[in-house]
Amino acid sequence: MKTKITELFEIEHPIIQGGMHWVGFAEMAAAVANAGGLGLITGLTQRAPEDLAKEIARCKTMTDKAFGVNLTFLPSVTPPDYPGYIKAIIDGGIKAVETAGNNPAKWLPVLKENGIKVIHKCTSVRHALKAESIGCDAVSVDGFECGGHPGEDDVPNFILLPRAAEELKVPFVASGGMADGRSLVAALALGADGMNMGTRFMATKEAPIHQNVKDALVAASELDTRLIMRPLRNTERVLDNAAVDRLLAKEKQLGAEIKFEDIIGEVAGVYPRIMRDGDMEAGAWSCGMVAGLIHDVPTVKELIDRIMGEAHEIIAGRLARMDA
Numbered sequence: 001m002k003t004k005i006t007e008l009f010e011i012e013h014p015i016i017q018g019g020m021h022w023v024g025f026a027e028m029a030a031a032v033a034n035a036g037g038l039g040l041i042t043g044l045t046q047r048a049p050e051d052l053a054k055e056i057a058r059c060k061t062m063t064d065k066a067f068g069v070n071l072t073f074l075p076s077v078t079p080p081d082y083p084g085y086i087k088a089i090i091d092g093g094i095k096a097v098e099t100a101g102n103n104p105a106k107w108l109p110v111l112k113e114n115g116i117k118v119i120h121k122c123t124s125v126r127h128a129l130k131a132e133s134i135g136c137d138a139v140s141v142d143g144f145e146c147g148g149h150p151g152e153d154d155v156p157n158f159i160l161l162p163r164a165a166e167e168l169k170v171p172f173v174a175s176g177g178m179a180d181g182r183s184l185v186a187a188l189a190l191g192a193d194g195m196n197m198g199t200r201f202m203a204t205k206e207a208p209i210h211q212n213v214k215d216a217l218v219a220a221s222e223l224d225t226r227l228i229m230r231p232l233r234n235t236e237r238v239l240d241n242a243a244v245d246r247l248l249a250k251e252k253q254l255g256a257e258i259k260f261e262d263i264i265g266e267v268a269g270v271y272p273r274i275m276r277d278g279d280m281e282a283g284a285w286s287c288g289m290v291a292g293l294i295h296d297v298p299t300v301k302e303l304i305d306r307i308m309g310e311a312h313e314i315i316a317g318r319l320a321r322m323d324a
């Protein structure tokens with residue numbers, strides 16, 4: 001399949017693996033790259049720029065194909081060493097970066113000077129337009145269904161994607177709720193040039209996370225995610241568990257008075273305990289409603305080949321027959 005996204009990133013299939021904290025290691029990015037998609041190492045999961053440089057080098061031993069890096073810009077008291085991470089990306093010869101969180105304007109000139117294509121992930125048309133205006137090459141449009149941070153506007157992809165198509169000139173991918181060939185064809189029909197998946201890629205053989213997490217995704221239904229941190233305007237969609245129930249009870253009890261410190265035990269530093277150790281009650285972890293569409297744990301190549309096969313069958317079979 002040829003779209004503006006496959007051309008921009010020089011990939012075979014219009015499928016991107018979004019940055020995922022404690023999931024987006026070299027194994028994940030390489031498996032997606034080897035299967036013809038755009039795989040991304042999650043920059044900030046690496047403690048320091050030197051670790052990211054090593055992770056990029058490690059990924060190169062696993063694939064000859066190009067892969068990218070996700071850089072998430074979060075508001076924080078002591079910001080990570082972003083210039084250092086960007087240097088590691090440039091020195092590592094990376095040619096694709098997914099930015100997310102705050103406006104990446106400050107970092108765009110140096111990325112572009114080094115021939116790096118930038119796709120910014122955002123959850124609203126206004127932020128997508130901003131990303132376009134500052135020179136991003138593409139946008140990843142994350143609907144309300146998505147795992148992780150859906151923003152505060154709560155617009156699902158059936159509205160958000162065609163709205164993005166109405167306004168944007170740069171190509172965009174649909175993100176949030178994408179799982180299979182149906183998602184891809186729907187995304188293309190709504191105006192996107194590809195799709196980005198997070199949660200679905202976690203339930204693959206190569207995803208370098210504990211089997212308990214994969215089992216939880218297969219067991220979960222579309223009713224099992226919750227929105228946390230709404231009162232802090234830092235909404236996150238997570239899979240329900242005991243820690244999430246505790247956190248939501250605190251939100252209810254403290255109302256508008258709640259502070260980050262009140263819930264720190266449920267959210268801070270929990271990713272390694274969940275993703276690496278498989279302690280499923282350790283805290284809140286990002287998960288999309290798409291969990292309801294995840295019924296197996298294939299290899300990444302099986303997943304991507306299946307998506308492309310289904311997409312072809314829908315376009316050239318089911319839809320073509322209807323249109324005859």
Ligand SMILES: Cc1cc2nc3c(=O)[nH]c(=O)nc-3n(C[C@H](O)[C@H](O)[C@H](O)COP(=O)(O)O)c2cc1C
Pocket residue numbers: 017018019020021023042070071072099100101121142145146147148149175176177178196197198199200285286287288289290
């Ligand atoms: C476990 C997990 C961790 C994530 N961590 C990040 C992150 O560190 N940075 C980021 O930009 N997006 C992160 N995301 C969001 C994904 O990149 C992607 O936008 C989202 O998962 C898409 O929705 P989906 O899960 O419905 O496919 C994370 C998602 C998950 C499921």
